Amino acid sequence: MKTATTVGIQKKQFAFHAGLQQFLAFGSLILLVIFFSIASSNFFHFSNIVGILLSTAVIGVLALGATFIIVTGGIDLSVGTVMTLSAVMTGVFITMWGLPVWVGVIGGLLTGALCGLISGFVIARLGIPPFIATLAMMMIAKGLALVISGTKPIYFTDNEVFMEIALGSVLGDLIPGFDIPNAVLIFFLAAIIGSIVLARTIIGRYNFAIGSNEEATRLSGVDVRKWKIIIYMIAGLFTGLAGVLMASRLNSAQPALGMGYELEAIAAVVIGGTSLNGGKGSIVGTVIGALIMSVLTNGLRIMSVPQEWQTVVVGLVILLAVYADILRRRKA
C-alpha cells in the first residue's frame, strides 16, 4: 500500500512528463528560429516566414492525417501517392470534365477519403497489417494517378479561382499587408479541427484507446473494426485536402510527384512526439514537428548549406527527437 505522500509525488511527476513532451518540441522550434535569425539576417523576414509556412502547408496537412493513423498504432505509407491521386482526380473533374471548382475540390477530398476507407477496410476487416495494406495502396494509387492522367501533368490553365485556393490571401484582403496565403490558413484551420476531433470527440477517444491496447478495447465492447475504418477514412480526408492544396499551389496535378511525401509526413509526426507504438500523440505536436522540418530546411538553405546536407541534418534531427523521447520515457 502506498502512502499519500508517495502517491502525490508520482502524480506530480506524471503531469510534469506529459507537459514536457509538448514543451521540448516547441522549445526546439523556438531555439531553431532564434539560431537561424542570428546566423542569417535574411531569415526572420515576413516574406521568408510566409515562405516557410507555405512550404509546410501540404506536408503539414498530410501529417495531420498521419497522426490519426499513428496514434492507433498503425502506419500509412500511401498518403504521398493518394495525395497525388486526389490532385489528379481534381484535375480530371475541373480541367477534363469542365465541372465547377467546388465539385473538383470535393471530388479530390472524397478520393482521399475513399482510399482511406479502402485501406481501413483491408486492415480492419481482412486483417492485413497496416504496413502491407498501405504499401499496396501506395502502389495502386501511384499507378492509378499515372493511368488516369495519361502520365502527363494536368494543368488548371486560366483557372484563377482554383489557384486562389492555395495562393490567394483572404487574410490579406481583410488586413492589408498581412498577405498570408490561404494554404497556410487552411493548414491551421485543418489542424484546429483535427486537434478538436482527436482530443475532444469520441472518435479521438477510441483512437487513443485502440492505440493504447487494441485487444483490451475490443474486449470492452468497442467495435474496433468499425472505428478503425472511420479513422483511416478521416486520415484519407486530410490526404485529399493535401492533394487539392498541392494541385492549387502548383496550378497543376503532377502524377509523378508524391512518392516520399509519406515519409516526410511520418517524420513530422514523430518529431512532434507521437509514438509509433500508438496511444500517445497530439496534433499540436505534429504541427510543431512539420514546422521544425521546414524551418530547418529553409534556414540551412539560407545559410547556403547544400541540399544534400540538408537532408542529412533532417535525418539526424529525427534520430535526436525520438531518442529524446526514449530518454524521457525511461526516466518516467
Add this chain to the structure above:
Amino acid sequence: MSQTVVRMEGIEKHFAGVHALKQCQFDLRAGEVHALVGENGAGKSTMMKVLTGVYQKDEGRIIYHGNEAHIPDTRTAQKLGISMIHQELNLALDLTVAQNIFIGKEPRKAIRLFLDDKEMNRQTAILLKQMNLDIEPTALVSELTVAKQQMVEIIKAISYDSQVMIMDEPTAALSDTEIDELFKMIDQLRAKGVGIVYISHRMAELKRITDRITVMRDGTYIDTVNTAEVSIDRIIAMMVGREIYQPAKPDRQKSNDQEHVFEVRNLNRGKGVKNVSFTLGKGEILGVAGLVGAGRTETARAIFGADPIDSGEIFVHGRKVQINGPHQAVMHGIGYLSEDRKHYGCLLEMDVKTNVALASLGKFTKFFSWMNDKHMASASKKVVEDLKVKTPGIGQMLKNLSGGNQQKVIIGKWLTRDCDILIFDEPTRGIDIGAKSEIYKLLESLAAEGKSIIMISSELPEILRLSHRIIVMCEGRITGELINDDSATQEQIMTYATDRIS
C-alpha cells in the same frame, strides 16, 4: 546442507521519492527452498532484482560464498551462478530446446567457425536426462506446453551452473499434475545443492515445497521462519499485518427457484468448447472449476463473442441472441473480465477515468460525438468511491495502480455500462491476499444487488467460498455440476475435473 550461499544484509533502495527497501535482509542456504512472500508491493521482486543485478542497491551488502559481491548487471549475476526464472518466460519460441539452452554459448567446431549442432544436442540430451525430462533437444520450444517451456528455462539456468535459482510464481500457469512435475524437479535441484528462492502467492504450496519462509511487508523485512514450525494463517497474518476477511459460505437459498437471466445451449467452438450448456440465475454466482486447459476461458470468450462460435444458442433474459463480437455481447449486458488484465483488461497507459468510461463512451457524448468530460469524471469518481479504489485521483494512469485496484476499475467499467451479467475469469489472479478478500466482498455484494456472475477460478477454495453453484469442466466439456452446500468438497470437484471422457 546448511552452508549459506548468499546473504543480503541492510539492503536499502530508493526510487524517485519511494523508499522501496528499508534495511532488508535475506539469506539462502545450499540445497534449501526458501520462500519469499509478501503482498504485491512488499518489495520481494525489488529485493530479487537487486540480487540479480537489475537494480543497484543504495546501501547494504551482498555476501556470496563468504565474500562481498558487487553485482552491477545481470550478466555478472549469471556468471556468479545466480539465475532468475521469470513469470513471463524468456525463451525464443522459434528456436529448438537445445538452441535455447545454449544461446550465447553455442559449441563450435572447425576453429570456432561453425556451430556444432551435434555436440549441442548431445549435451542438451545429457542435461535433460539428468533431470529425467522427456523432451527432445531438437523440438521447437513453441511446440512445448508452458510447463515444459518452464522446465527448459530451468535447465538453461542449470547449464550456467547456477547455485542460486529464483523462481517467480513458477506455478501460476501450471495445472496440478504439472505442478507435481515441477516440484519433483525442484527436489532434484535441492538434492544437487542448489539454493532456490521461491516467490509465490499460493500459500498451500509453501507448506509442500519450502524449508523456510521469509516474509516482507511494505519494503521491510518481517521475519524468517522454518516452514514446519508455522501455520499458513500465521504467515498470512505476518504478510498483511491485519485481520483477513473470513466469510461464511454463500447464502445457498439463492440458488433455488430464481429466474434464469442467462442460458447457453450446446455451445461449440474448436477443441476447447464442446457441447457446453448451462443456466445462470439472477443474483447467482456460478463457479466454473477445472484444470488449466479445460476450456473455461475458451467458453467465456466464445460467449462474449471474443472468438467466433461454431454452433450453439445463447439466451439472455429468455430471448435468443446473436453475439458476433464483444460489442454485441455488451449490448446484451454481458461484461467480461479477462484473466490477463494487463493485456486484455485495461489500458495501462491511460487514466482511471478513461478506463472506467471505455465500455460506455457513447453515453458520455453531447452533440456531434463531443465528449462530456465532466459527466465522465463524475461517473468515474462514483466508481472510485463505491468500489473503494485506492488511487490519488481519477487522472492516475492505471499502470500505477496495484492489481487489486486495477481489477476494481475494470469492474467499475462494466458497472458503468450497466452490465448485469459479469464473467470473471480468475478474478484474483496476481492480486495480493489483502486485496483478494476485498474483491470477494465486492463479488458477493454485486450478487446481492442482483447481478449474475460467472466466476472462473483455478483456486478451489475461492470457488467453494463464493459460488452458489459450481460447474466443473474437463477437456472442453462440462463434467459435473454441484450445489455448493456442505457436501461440496475440493476432492469432489477434482474428481469431475480429471474425469476423462473416452
